[in-house]
Amino acid sequence: MTEFTPVPDFALGPDIPEAGYAVKDLGGGAYFVTQGMINTMFVVTKNGVVLVDASPFLGDKLLAAIEEVTPKPVTHLIYSHAHADHIGAAHLVNRNGLKIIAHEITGDFIKESKDDRRPLPTETFKSRHKEIDIDGVRFVLDYTGDWHQAGNLFIHLPEQKLMGAMDSFTPKSAPFFRLYFSAHVPAYFDAMDQLLEYDFDTIVTGHMALPGTPEDVATNREFIHDLRTSASEALRTVDMKEASAAAKVPANNKQAEIKVWMDAVVARAAELMPSWDKRLAGTDIFLTDNLNATAWSVFID
Numbered sequence: 001m002t003e004f005t006p007v008p009d010f011a012l013g014p015d016i017p018e019a020g021y022a023v024k025d026l027g028g029g030a031y032f033v034t035q036g037m038i039n040t041m042f043v044v045t046k047n048g049v050v051l052v053d054a055s056p057f058l059g060d061k062l063l064a065a066i067e068e069v070t071p072k073p074v075t076h077l078i079y080s081h082a083h084a085d086h087i088g089a090a091h092l093v094n095r096n097g098l099k100i101i102a103h104e105i106t107g108d109f110i111k112e113s114k115d116d117r118r119p120l121p122t123e124t125f126k127s128r129h130k131e132i133d134i135d136g137v138r139f140v141l142d143y144t145g146d147w148h149q150a151g152n153l154f155i156h157l158p159e160q161k162l163m164g165a166m167d168s169f170t171p172k173s174a175p176f177f178r179l180y181f182s183a184h185v186p187a188y189f190d191a192m193d194q195l196l197e198y199d200f201d202t203i204v205t206g207h208m209a210l211p212g213t214p215e216d217v218a219t220n221r222e223f224i225h226d227l228r229t230s231a232s233e234a235l236r237t238v239d240m241k242e243a244s245a246a247a248k249v250p251a252n253n254k255q256a257e258i259k260v261w262m263d264a265v266v267a268r269a270a271e272l273m274p275s276w277d278k279r280l281a282g283t284d285i286f287l288t289d290n291l292n293a294t295a296w297s298v299f300i301d
């Protein structure tokens with residue numbers, strides 16, 4: 001097996017009880033729920049529960065977690081984005097009268113996916129910015145760019161000082177593959193700046209077992225800037241002809257030439273990266289994936 005750096009204590013979440021999930025009170029009627037690998041949030045209003053996403057990894061446990069907190073029904077479901085790992089259990093929450101809110105682009109993705117587990121939203125909006133009051137709780141839904149998937153939302157609860165930004169980053173850990181599967185890498189970099197413009201104390205980001213803080217956003221931003229600095233320096237210094245010659249790529253194989261060159265760029269960028277092991281977990285796991293995504297973006301965007 002490949003050897004990975006052990007997960008440091010600072011990145012470990014709470015032990016997950018036998019029931020398979022853990023709930024954390026975030027104040028102001030808001031709760032964080034995780035099963036260890038995936039997480040989300042919900043808010044209790046005067047009439048019911050507003051839930052963000054319904055992951056198949058949580059499945060029925062999501063409803064059990066809500067029932068642990070309140071007997072009120074789920075009245076609203078907000079889709080953060082269209083990906084099935086976050087909303088593929090929405091059919092379990094769906095019942096007559098449930099309002100499902102999403103950006104119009106998310107609705108279009110779901111339509112195309114023809115997936116019974118992801119019911120279509122009942123209310124969509126086209127704008128970049130939408131504010132709604134749901135039974136006395138204010139939600140700001142912002143689509144600032146394709147930082148993860150087109151239609152992805154920042155879900156801000158100003159009174160609770162809470163932010164939901166699913167698949168934006170992982171508190172205390174390096175980003176997943178290719179900067180969290182970003183649909184548009186420059187937008188991913190911008191998203192960290194945009195997040196820090198909101199007023200919040202807690203951020204829920206969709207994976208693993210820890211909610212984060214603005215400081216965690218800033219740390220992720222600093223880490224990805226180091227990725228970009230290293231990738232840029234490697235792009236400047238690794239020569240395509242030299243890389244091809246060193247790998248003995250035949251002169252007529254231009255695709256192989258590009259592949260060998262980018263691999264050399266990534267290898268050089270990895271050497272240039274400062275050590276982050278004391279500040280983030282898992283920096284070794286997706287380092288080359290993230291450098292590859294960053295280097296291609298610096299090269300072509």
Ligand SMILES: [Zn+2]
Pocket residue numbers: 081083086148149167
């Ligand atoms: Zn996603």
